[in-house]
Amino acid sequence: MNNDEPLGGDVNAVLSIAEERKKEMRDNWSARLTSLAETRDKAVFASLFDYFAPRLKAYITRLGMPPATAEEVAQEAMLSVWRKAHMFNAEKASASTWIFTLARNLCIDRMRREKAVEYELPEEEPDPEQRDQGEHLILEERMRDAIATLPENQAQVLHLSYYEGKSHSEIADQLGIPLGSVKSRLRLAFSKLKAHWGEEE
Structure with missing residues (x-):
């Protein structure tokens, strides 16, 4: 065997394939979210929920919330996905980015409520x-x-x-x-x- 030969084939080709698959997955979820906005199909929402809910819970837990609270916020985030699907724009963000942003915003609101003393907001708040x-x-x-x-x-x-x-x-x-x-x-x-x-x- 020639020791100078690279192991594992063309790494760039492998990385390129991986990137293409990631893009296909992103496009797939974006298409489903767009479909949900148009059809309000519960089966489409169920597929989004099954995929994203556990990932949101893990993400929210890593932000420092207890598991029980993280699960509650994750479910609240998925309900927001159902209610706000019509606001999703695939040209501005992927479904994953949009959904995780909803969850992150809910985390911020929850932390603000739990630490109200630390967040003295003005009486006239800007648009939430x-x-x-x-x-x-x-x-x-x-x-x-x-x-x-x-x-x-x-x-x-x-x-x-x-x-x-x-x-x-x-x-x-x-x-x-x-x-x-x-x-x-x-x-x-x-x-x-x-x-x-x-x-x-």
Whole structure:
């Protein structure tokens, strides 16, 4: 065997195929969400719920909410998907991005209610959706800055977990590393993020 030959074939080709499959999946969910807005088909909603609800719960739990509360917020987010499907625009965002944004906004509202003393809002609030979008952008910017301080291997698993909503086992499969390594890297990353944000506050 020639030791100079690359192992595993053309890596770029494999990555290209993976990206195409991810795009197909994104387009598929976007098409289903668009269909839901037009048809109000409960079977379409059920498929969206089955796929996204557990991922939303895992995502919300990682944001720091207890599992029971995370499940409640995830279900509330999926009800918002049913009610607001007509507002989805596939040209502006993928279904996944839109649904996770709904969930994140609900988390912000829940945290605001639970920590009302820390959030002294003006009596005349701007439009709630505009307010949430602005707060979301601030949180996203802080998270990006914090992730930029992490070692690459920790930043990678955190990105897959936080932004793509992947489970620990999905991340392990994608990166080809043991499940324990994923959990260890996430623990270290979150520990550093807490320290990073603690220093800023």
